[in-house]
Amino acid sequence: MQRDFKIAPSILSADFARLGEEVESVIQCGADFVHFDVMDNHYVPNLTFGPVICESLRNYGIEAPIDVHLMVEPVDRLISDFAKAGATYISFHPEATEDISTTLNLIKEEGCKCGLAINPDTPLSFIEDHLESIDIITMMSVFPGFAGQSFIPEVLDKLTSTRQMIDDSNRDIYLEIDGGVKADNIGDIAKYGADVFVSGSGIFGTEDYQKTIDSMRDNLSAA
Ligand code: DX5
Ligand code: ZN
Secondary structure (H helix, E strand, O other): OOOOOEEEEEHHHOOHHHHHHHHHHHHHOOOOOEEEEEEEOOOOOOEOOOHHHHHHHHHHOOOOOEEEEEEOOOOHHHHHHHHHOOOOEEEEOHHHOOOHHHHHHHHHHOOOEEEEEEOOOOOOHHHHOOOOOOOEEEEEOOOOOOOOOOOOOOHHHHHHHHHHHHHHHOOOOEEEEEOOOOOOOHHHHHHOOOOEEEEOHHHHOOOOHHHHHHHHHHHHHOO
16 A cells, blocks of 8 residues: 655755745645754754744745754753744654653643654664654654764664554554655665655755655655
8 A cells, every 4th residue: 555655855954045935845846744953052063943933934824734853952941932833743852851751741732743753873662652642753864963964774674663663553653764865765765664754955955846856756656
């Protein structure tokens, strides 16, 4: 059966001076989610953007789900701001919060869908313990902090195990892969069980977004 694959361009590689247009353009070219990488110069050694930019995208007219990936520590204080700014999904790194269940509940209480982001060296036990409460798992295929890194192939085994865990749970949980995804490896990655594909430089770093997203779709249908 053909799975319902989602393409989630990471705006980290967009032209920030023309952010509204850039996001509108990838959505018109067939992207499904807007991946929104929040970095705080503390949990990761880089600094990006916060809730006001998310709100600006909503005010600009972006209606697609916004998938907020928090690479921040602490986490809880930011959740309500992102919910008010129009976030759809909010994911965080379990190591970055004091109590994972409290943070997941906060996200849900604010009316958003919640997720956990798992670094290449983070054990899967973190998600196993919270499978009953989460809507999305962000499997990192690079160490968080920067766009344009190479996909770490060792993560593919974790992807397979996580897919199995999700299927066994009978819950509707997205399995997102984040880092180093491009048109030329997306089909292979899909075979390991991912169904949401974040791509920053792999989309915004190319000349023709339509051509890139079409080629991603072709490679996904062949997977
Ligand atoms: C890494 C971020 C990713 C990254 C994706 O810390 O979470 O979303 O920006 O960028 P590419 O696709 O260029 O690896
Ligand atoms: Zn991300």
